[in-house]
Amino acid sequence: MSPTDPPTGPPGDVFAAPLHDGAPLLRVDGLRKSFGDNQVLKSIDLSVDRGDVVALIGPSGSGKTTVLRCLNGLEVPDGGTVDVAGELHLDFASPLSRKQVAALRDRSAMVFQHYHLFPHMTVLQNVIEGPVQVQRRHREEVVTEAEALLARVGLADKRDSHPAELSGGQQQRVGIVRALALRPQLLLFDEPTSALDPELVGDVLTVIKELADEGWTMLIVTHELAFAREVADQVVFMDEGYVVERGDPSVVLREPREERTRQFVRRLLSPF
């Protein structure tokens, strides 16, 4: 940390009490991450209760995606702690072992903005690759489960297609199924609809909403404020590497306390 950094979060950051009673599934404290001289995450605190949906919003460059990537072990934070389900506790002050990174990945699954399906595999192969090759589960059992998941998102008939033969919306639904098949405790969505044509966004959001209704715990980086308002239990507004405001969507998105949140919400809701 350079001496110019403020010792704590920005003014006005109130660590919100859990909105539901359940124990937090995910607890992040003081997460920091720099890329060279660029300090992307200055000090991030998060708490996600089991079964809750948390929407991470904020201007581009505010560090939302970096938070997700840190939680999935795709970036190594410079500092801070992450606690998952009270079972896995990581302190990034010292370098993580490979085993610890693997344990962190094991708890969560990521859905990418640009899907990142494996182009040389069929839809089914994409979905079963992790469970069969990494988790070493029985192939037949995994295939049965994968087929059921594909059917749920309306893609049963695309089982043997290759990703290149699918629309963006279909590819993203496969991306979601690939994540679900890993049976994670926490689903991470990185702007899951930002790369989609507008008419395909609805299908993907519907799937995510159904997962929320089923009680999946999810952390979603999104620009879809209307969706966040409808689905999220908690909205977290980030700016310049800090959490500026958090709370119930009806509060954060309708009557934000912080000026920066107000400006951001106003800009997104009426861009002209």
Add this chain to the structure above:
Amino acid sequence: MNIDWHLVGTSLWPIVRGGLLGTIPLTLASFVAGLLIALVVALMRISGRAPLSAVARVYISVIRGTPLLVQLFVIFYGLPSVGVTLSPWPSAIIAFSLNVGGYAAEVIRAAILSVPKGQWEAAHTIGMSRRQALRRIILPQAARVSVPPLSNTFISLVKDTSLASLILVAELFRKAQEVAAFSQEFMVLYLEAAAVYWVFCLFLSAGQNLVEERLDRYVAH
């Protein structure tokens, strides 16, 4: 110029036979061994470990910066003076595979780097180690990208194996030389050898197209 068609006819089989029993096995063996070397060298190059990467870089630089003929002569005529005497065939296979290894390593390295970073990340996010990600996700995609440039390497190798005639390997060109020395019809026999090489390479190019078409089905466009 009078073409001695009878000579063309009677010499054709020995030359083609030299191709089938010399050129083609020599090419295949050297290419397969060369690809294995290239894969190892490419992985060393991108390993992120300075010593490994440096060794790979020096190897590639030496192979690409020295003539193949010189490499061949060092192994066949040079090594005996330090106590290592190899027969023509092993010498040729070693020289050609080391040579292919140097060139193909750069092709494979570029192909691996051409696979989008998101593929590595998706592999990691489903829990794969670096090794698993390489084997299951990255290399299959890199393979498709490297087919056209590796086909060029392969076709070059078919022709480069004619250099083995200089270390007494009984391959296509050496057979043509033998008949030419006997009949003194150099023009006819060397053109005939050229024609046989060309036909071989036509077949190989057709094979390359087939492989590319097949692999194309699995790639995003």
